[in-house]
Amino acid sequence: MTKQCSVERCENKVHSRGLCIKHYDKWWRYGSPLAGTETLKHGMTKTREHESWLSMKQRCYNIKGPDYKNYGGRGIKVCARWRTSFINFYEDMGPKPEDLTLERIDNNGNYEPDNCKWATYTEQARNRRNNVIYGMEIPNKIRQMNTAGLPSDLISEKLGLSSHIIGSIIEKRSWV
Ligand SMILES: [Zn+2]
Numbered sequence: 001m002t003k004q005c006s007v008e009r010c011e012n013k014v015h016s017r018g019l020c021i022k023h024y025d026k027w028w029r030y031g032s033p034l035a036g037t038e039t040l041k042h043g044m045t046k047t048r049e050h051e052s053w054l055s056m057k058q059r060c061y062n063i064k065g066p067d068y069k070n071y072g073g074r075g076i077k078v079c080a081r082w083r084t085s086f087i088n089f090y091e092d093m094g095p096k097p098e099d100l101t102l103e104r105i106d107n108n109g110n111y112e113p114d115n116c117k118w119a120t121y122t123e124q125a126r127n128r129r130n131n132v133i134y135g136m137e138i139p140n141k142i143r144q145m146n147t148a149g150l151p152s153d154l155i156s157e158k159l160g161l162s163s164h165i166i167g168s169i170i171e172k173r174s175w176v
Pocket of ligand 1 (some may be wrong): 005006007023157
């Protein structure tokens, strides 16, 4: 038996998440399968904030997207509150200042209110540089320094990496 789309009065068969392809597409783009009736009332589908929201979801969930490997492919997710609702995202983040872009504070963390801010490209680049995968050279060095008894704030200072990153490498939570 083929399941039917869960939107009232829609008789198409289910594509994903209990929705037919048309309603699934609306959910994906606008955060609600009923876009065009109620969601578009927020009147923000062409705004910078909405663009950011869409591309955040693309990076994490569109396995065919060019950036997926650096986001969804690394286990980065969008919190449920934001994934399902643009309005929630907008409420938490507020208006996007021009020239700023959505950044995760911890580059290994998810897209969620506590881990996101509007940042300049320069800030983003700096953050990315601190987190970029260099192979094992740096983690090995960090672990050697740690074994030699150096405190992590000193390691952090010497290598110009945040103590959060140093900690997670020492505890083998990242760059394993
Ligand atoms: Zn439908």
